[in-house]
Amino acid sequence: MEGIVIKSTGSWYLVKTTDGQSLQCKIKGKFRLKGIKTTNPVAVGDKVEIDILADKSMGVIRSIAPRHNHIIRKSTNLSKVSHIIAANIDLALLIVTLKQPRITPGFIDRFLVNAEAYHINAAIVFNKTDIHNQEDHKRVIELCEIYENAGYPTFKVSALTGDQISTVREAIRDKVNLFSGPSGVGKSALVNAIEPGLKLKTGNISNYNDKGKHTTTFPEMHTLSFGGFVIDTPGIKEFGLVEFRKYEIAERFPEFRTFMHECRFNNCTHIHEPGCAVKEALEAGKIPVSRYNSYLRIINDEILDKEKWEWE
Numbered sequence: 154m155e156g157i158v159i160k161s162t163g164s165w166y167l168v169k170t171t172d173g174q175s176l177q178c179k180i181k182g183k184f185r186l187k188g189i190k191t192t193n194p195v196a197v198g199d200k201v202e203i204d205i206l207a208d209k210s211m212g213v214i215r216s217i218a219p220r221h222n223h224i225i226r227k228s229t230n231l232s233k234v235s236h237i238i239a240a241n242i243d244l245a246l247l248i249v250t251l252k253q254p255r256i257t258p259g260f261i262d263r264f265l266v267n268a269e270a271y272h273i274n275a276a277i278v279f280n281k282t283d284i285h286n287q288e289d290h291k292r293v294i295e296l297c298e299i300y301e302n303a304g305y306p307t308f309k310v311s312a313l314t315g316d317q318i319s320t321v322r323e324a325i326r327d328k329v330n331l332f333s334g335p336s337g338v339g340k341s342a343l344v345n346a347i348e349p350g351l352k353l354k355t356g357n358i359s360n361y362n363d364k365g366k367h368t369t370t371f372p373e374m375h376t377l378s379f380g381g382f383v384i385d386t387p388g389i390k391e392f393g394l395v396e397f398r399k400y401e402i403a404e405r406f407p408e409f410r411t412f413m414h415e416c417r418f419n420n421c422t423h424i425h426e427p428g429c430a431v432k433e434a435l436e437a438g439k440i441p442v443s444r445y446n447s448y449l450r451i452i453n454d455e456i457l458d459k460e461k462w463e464w465e
């Protein structure tokens with residue numbers, strides 16, 4: 154029998170089997186995964202094979218299918234051991250607002266760089282369009298154009314009025330979705346507008362206490378009535394930065410990729426070198442100034458905030 158892990162407590166798992174049942178499962182034996190040391194071998198989103206006990210009371214996880222991506226957190230800053238929060242995410246939606254609160258393009262770009270690094274498709278949802286004046290309206294259209302051109306779907310919605318919510322619903326149907334965003338942007342309201350009655354823990358729980366220790370909260374996935382899942386991982390409000398090698402950062406900007414291979418130097422940082430195709434594209438208006446500025450800011454950040462969530 155095959156299924157998908159929809160809840161993980163570390164000692165037992167809830168698996169939704171292909172026939173639609175939810176079954177409590179345990180792990181049998183040890184699973185070793187290539188390349189990572191983890192505290193938990195099985196995570197929410199994992200596709201597993203299970204054996205069902207003769208009395209049908211329980212299942213035993215026999216194998217885990219290879220993951221196409223996963224997000225982790227480190228148990229401590231310097232720890233080599235990671236905890237897998239969720240696996241096989243089809244779409245990470247970043248919920249943002251132009252005002253109340255004001256979210257900057259820099260924040261959006263950092264999120265997208267992380268998503269790129271870990272091979273997770275991302276989309277951006279601009280919420281609270283109901284409070285936009287004409288200027289905001291123009292600004293949001295500009296931003297949407299920038300991100301659409303870079304290959305990211307964008308949505309302009311109001312969780313309050315319900316405007317354009319059905320478009321988001323279509324985009325997340327039949328997928329495993331992760332909703333992220335700073336607090337106050339309306340994640341809870343949005344999820345509730347998409348699926349009335351569904352309440353995520355994301356909005357109001359901080360997963361870190363003052364000393365940076367994790368409180369125990371278990372990730373789970375909620376089934377969407379129209380098909381698909383929403384991953385509910387309390388604490389994922391923002392994405393912390395991953396340690397990047399500098400030369401990799403430009404590759405995380407899709408609109409740079411077409412140009413960067415034409416730079417005169419193959420180790421071009423696209424900052425000061427002569428014959429830089431990225432800077433030429435910037436000057437020709439083919440790369441948006443705000444995206445290039447985010448690139449500079451990320452590359453110049455030497456102190457990476459490692460205490461936050463990390464993606465892998």
Ligand code: GDP
Binds near residue numbers: 280314339355356
């Ligand atoms: P979260 O912290 O991201 O989960 O945000 P909440 O869902 O708790 O919403 C934060 C505040 O924004 C609440 O006061 C909501 O009523 C309000 N809010 C959420 N969505 C909208 C919207 O589309 N328009 C307006 N005007 N307010 C909204």
Ligand code: ZN
Binds near residue numbers: 422426
């Ligand atoms: Zn260059």
